[in-house]
Amino acid sequence: MITKLLVANRGEIAERVIRSARALDVATVAVFSDPDADAPFVTLADEAVHLPGAAPAETYLRAEAIVAAAVATGADAVHPGYGFLSENAGFARRCADAGLVFVGPPVAAIEAMGSKIAAKELMARAGVPVLPGAVVDDDRLAADPQALRAMAEEIGFPVLVKAAFGGGGRGMRIVHDADEVADAVAGARREAASAFGDGTVFLERFVEDPRHVEVQILGDTHGTVVHLFERECSIQRRYQKIVEEAPSPAVDAALREELGRAAVAAGEAIGYTGAGTVEFVLSATGEFFFLEVNTRLQVEHPVTEEVTGLDLVALQLQVAEGEPLPPEVLGATLHGHAIEARLYAEDPAHDYRPGSGTLHRFAVPELPGVRVDSGVRSGSVVGTHYDPMLAKVIAHGATRGQAARRLARALAEARIHGLVTNRDLLVGILREPEFLAGRTDTGYLTRHGPARLAAGPAPRAAAARRVHALAAALADRAGRRADPPAQRPVPSGWRNVVSAPQVATFLLGEEEVVVAYRRTRTGWWASVDGEPVTGLLVHAATADAVDLEVDGVRRTVALHRVGATVHGDSPLGATELVDVERLPVPGTEAAPGSLFAPMPGTVVRVLAEPGQAVAAGTTVLVFEAMKMEHQVKAPVDGVVADLLVALGDTVDTGEVLAVITTEEEGAA
Incomplete structure (x- = not known):
């Protein structure tokens, strides 16, 4: 039996795992970075171990430090959550070497899915439909534009470039032209290395505007693999899901059986144990193709829990203890419909720019059928080092329409103060006729502008x-x-004429x-x-x-x-x-043409120099925040009059990065 569990993650998923572990009388250990010292998950655990540093590479991606924390606290198992080291075979092996139970699939299963090329070949042999693709796994190939161009042309455009390790939309680009391949691969490799500690990327044929449908599987150590139906995850921004639901409105009983059979075949082919997800793209004609196996718990697992009545984290722990899948899993059935919305600190009106700062108030109303999985509270500080997701809000109903209405109401009534969020966008989606009719695909947010959806009725x-x-x-x-009166010697409402x-x-x-x-x-x-x-x-x-x-x-x-x-x-x-102050204190103003930092971050590339002429839209510099790269571009044709930052500099929100002057301003 597992008696003490170290959760090798942070935020919402750390809290989620701790809750299920406590219900099973399993003691818990959290690990936390410097920015997370006051995060709720730290004190929710029975014990916590500090990982000095802030960036993921020096904290939550340090396998040796996490294993050392588990050993030092007497933990006998490690739950990796999702992201970070959850699909890292080396970490799973390190846990096993230290005598720790890794709550996840065997090392061999992770390795089998770690190589996208090998994974697709394995799936093809198992009878699962696959798309053509190739991997870029060394610096020499990544630096050869001609080789990359030839590779993409052989696959066929459009091509999707994505991180080979990890997920969540990190390190992902769509390429429509051969001339764009080299830059897309370079950018994706940088993001992948930052987010997952490995810059390997994968090129794959991109299917335009399909549905993204995935199947939850669960396997035990006795050779049994079952599926727990499908989830629809088509509404995405930056290739990352923001609205997920179960079951899919596009899947009927016959297609559900086909998808489930393919997912189980994939799991059996790699000897899968624990909770995993087999992802597919589904075309308008009903054809589906294998994308990947996520060898971990998914962010959107709550919708499956809501429609099946199962606790997937508890089942992960029971499987890790060697127990067979219980009857309620083997005979699982669907009950109603569930929809999840990911609430992010980001601005959809400005290309989903992530935000940071203090969340002064966070309260979602308690409504029937509504569940909130969150890693923040009122007063929490949202930094720039990690994903800006604040919470997952999930609604369950007897019908899809009922679930959508409950979720829309819960989000609309939520009190979220201090940070710009995507809340209005989510409410707009949930009330939009095409969504309510179930006509969603990965092109949904292209057809329906985020600004219009978020604005609501004028x-x-x-x-x-x-x-x-x-x-x-x-x-x-x-x-x-x-x-x-003593506290207001000069009241702001004072008037000469009453x-x-x-x-x-x-x-x-x-x-x-x-x-x-x-x-x-x-x-x-x-x-x-x-x-x-x-x-x-x-x-x-x-x-x-x-x-x-x-x-x-x-x-x-x-x-x-x-x-x-x-x-x-x-x-x-x-x-x-x-x-607006009536009598503002005089102060210095930024020079005309100043380019400001939209959020805190680190400068990772400088692409212009003082005196250089630039056209409108030219990227002047690139900085990294929230594990993603953000380009700062010239708003007009002009000249770089001043460059106030250098490579590696850390910048704060509102800081002037560069000044672009036009010919008229220069003459003046």
């Missing part, structure tokens, strides 16, 4: 802007009145919102951007909430102030308003 957004700005002004007034309205100015994104208001003998008068607010009744106002009626509709706006930022939440949605 009248609703306009009403939120108007009502929330007014509520923020009234809440600020209520908060000032509640303060003792009968004149008070004025509050906010920024909503890049737009300025001006609110004027005053209390009269008969009630309240207010205007927003010069337009009078009709039918205004203020039923109650505190610093935290304003109950007001506008145009005959009464709503309560919950407000949360953090410094100069006011977060507003109501049935109209969520807004983030920033106070």
